[in-house]
Amino acid sequence: MRTSRTVNELRRALADSRLARQRIGLVPTMGALHEGHLSLIRRARAECDVVVVSVFVNPTQFGPEEDLDAYPRNEERDARLAAEAGADELFAPSVAEVYPPGFATTVSVSGVTKTLCGAQRSPEHFVAVATVVTKLLNMVGPDAAYFGQKDAQQAVVIRRLVADLSIPTEVVVCPIVRDADGLALSSRNAYLDDIQRARALALRRGLDAAELAVRQGERDAGRVAAAGRRVMLDLGVEPEYLEVVDPQDLRPVQTIDGQVLVAVAAQVGPARLIDNSLIPAGQAAQRESPGEHRERIGAFNDQIGATEPCSV
Numbered sequence: 001m002r003t004s005r006t007v008n009e010l011r012r013a014l015a016d017s018r019l020a021r022q023r024i025g026l027v028p029t030m031g032a033l034h035e036g037h038l039s040l041i042r043r044a045r046a047e048c049d050v051v052v053v054s055v056f057v058n059p060t061q062f063g064p065e066e067d068l069d070a071y072p073r074n075e076e077r078d079a080r081l082a083a084e085a086g087a088d089e090l091f092a093p094s095v096a097e098v099y100p101p102g103f104a105t106t107v108s109v110s111g112v113t114k115t116l117c118g119a120q121r122s123p124e125h126f127v128a129v130a131t132v133v134t135k136l137l138n139m140v141g142p143d144a145a146y147f148g149q150k151d152a153q154q155a156v157v158i159r160r161l162v163a164d165l166s167i168p169t170e171v172v173v174c175p176i177v178r179d180a181d182g183l184a185l186s187s188r189n190a191y192l193d194d195i196q197r198a199r200a201l202a203l204r205r206g207l208d209a210a211e212l213a214v215r216q217g218e219r220d221a222g223r224v225a226a227a228g229r230r231v232m233l234d235l236g237v238e239p240e241y242l243e244v245v246d247p248q249d250l251r252p253v254q255t256i257d258g259q260v261l262v263a264v265a266a267q268v269g270p271a272r273l274i275d276n277s278l279i280p281a282g283q284a285a286q287r288e289s290p291g292e293h294r295e296r297i298g299a300f301n302d303q304i305g306a307t308e309p310c311s312v
């Protein structure tokens with residue numbers, strides 16, 4: 001695997017592949033690679049002739065109070081893991097390479113950036129994400145780019161900008177990779193001590209509770225979200241948001257009558273964590289027998305260690 005630090009170097013490295021019309025795949029990351037990132041690299045490896053992994057901790061997408069300085073960085077380890085997962089090129093540009101002096105252009109996606117994390121983080125966050133992703137797509141010129149469903153809103157924003165700006169790249173969104181106990185992998189999990197790590201599971205449990213409510217036939221999105229929030233609060237974590245939205249445009253849903261996205265964010269100790277669950281359209285219609293219902297609730301209460309049986 002080669003490493004390029006400038007756009008010129010990278011384009012030279014990819015020139016022959018492009019001439020030979022090989023399929024180029026890009027996996028954009030901020031480094032601190034874990035199995036979630038590696039799943040994207042492996043998927044790109046399986047579907048493309050050339051796999052480029054970018055590692056760039058984009059300073060503009062961190063708010064003034066956020067963790068830019070603390071964000072874990074270890075390029076040597078990232079390079080080794082990316083190569084093992086099948087990457088051909090590591091693109092690790094400097095901040096000056098991405099934002100040269102006089103930089104003055106941004107990409108702003110309206111609508112889908114206003115809800116969920118867009119309503120909580122600084123308004124510049126998704127402008128910064130959209131701008132850097134547009135730049136990376138222009139720098140690399142990939143046929144396909146791979147993103148994780150873990151950042152569900154980011155994936156919707158990227159699909160929107162690729163369509164709106166006629167960028168000739170296929171956007172591939174890959175499933176969330178979780179630890180054995182259900183916690184979604186995140187570079188920010190590294191900030192958690194053992195107690196915080198245990199509390200972080202509240203996000204997954206909140207999503208489970210929301211999903212269970214839908215499975216049991218609850219169609220009122222407000223009540224589904226309330227069930228999820230209640231479980232999180234019981235586990236000592238206050239959700240920043242837990243909302244039921246349309247997976248395509250992220251608009252709030254009132255009545256569940258098709259596929260929905262339940263998205264959650266919460267601060268756990270030093271880490272701001274996000275997670276989500278796509279609940280398929282059929283789920284709300286699946287009625288359980290009373291026996292199945294009792295079994296599921298029992299298992300659920302055991303799983304979350306509920307002292308008060310949770311009846312969602």
Ligand code: AMP
Nearest residue numbers: 029030031036147148150151176177185
């Ligand atoms: P990041 O380095 O956090 O910017 O993430 C780079 C890419 O990896 C993004 O497309 C993320 O959605 C994706 N990603 C991060 N965590 C996971 C995960 N647990 N499962 C799947 N994809 C992930």
